[in-house]
Amino acid sequence: MAHDVRLADVTAENWWKVAGLRLADDQKHLVASNLYSIAQSKFDPDARPRAIYAGDVIVGFLMYDVPDADDDPKVAAIYRFMIDKDHQGKGYGRAALTCAIDEIRQIPGIAKVAISYLPDNAVAKAFYASLGFAETGRIEYGEVHAELSL
Numbered sequence: 001m002a003h004d005v006r007l008a009d010v011t012a013e014n015w016w017k018v019a020g021l022r023l024a025d026d027q028k029h030l031v032a033s034n035l036y037s038i039a040q041s042k043f044d045p046d047a048r049p050r051a052i053y054a055g056d057v058i059v060g061f062l063m064y065d066v067p068d069a070d071d072d073p074k075v076a077a078i079y080r081f082m083i084d085k086d087h088q089g090k091g092y093g094r095a096a097l098t099c100a101i102d103e104i105r106q107i108p109g110i111a112k113v114a115i116s117y118l119p120d121n122a123v124a125k126a127f128y129a130s131l132g133f134a135e136t137g138r139i140e141y142g143e144v145h146a147e148l149s150l
């Protein structure tokens with residue numbers, strides 16, 4: 001159930017389960033593969049890869065970036081987010097994103113959370129807006145940019 005959702009580290013024990021999560025064929029272009037993201041996180045010290053658990057089951061993955069100490073203003077960007085196709089529509093995505101925002105809020109000095117999505121991702125656009133993200137008008141790497149002030 002959605003209230004059992006939590007975020008956890010991607011570890012030697014669970015990374016293969018994260019890598020095995022799947023999207024529907026028509027969603028695959030919306031986000032990089034989890035295997036790619038896990039590899040990327042090994043070479044980017046700012047990356048925070050997080051496994052999304054519902055109870056004992058891994059149902060999704062997200063990754064955010066904690067900015068360098070000298071970045072101003074400090075904005076944490078959530079740049080990967082997916083829920084496995086068999087677990088979508090159950091409230092896990094909303095619960096996980098809320099957990100991620102709460103987690104980021106605990107990081108000293110972070111003023112905003114940024115998120116971006118492809119212009120054709122109507123589900124993400126409406127979903128993020130309902131959590132308070134406002135579009136900034138910027139397009140970055142072909143994606144619509146939105147921010148939430150903490």
Ligand SMILES: CC(C)(COP(=O)(O)OP(=O)(O)OC[C@H]1O[C@@H](n2cnc3c(N)ncnc32)[C@H](O)[C@@H]1OP(=O)(O)O)[C@@H](O)C(=O)NCCC(=O)NCCS
Pocket residue numbers: 023027030031081082083084087088089090091092093094095116117118121123124126127130
């Ligand atoms: C976006 C995503 C993470 C949402 O996860 P989820 O667990 O299905 O989301 P939830 O069940 O918590 O629903 C969140 C909101 O999304 C909307 N939503 C979810 N699936 C939907 C669908 N198939 N059609 C329309 N709206 C949908 C609902 O309006 C819901 O709002 P509500 O809580 O007011 O009912 C998931 O659909 C996904 O992984 N999509 C493919 C990858 C992707 O687009 N990632 C984001 C890249 S920016």
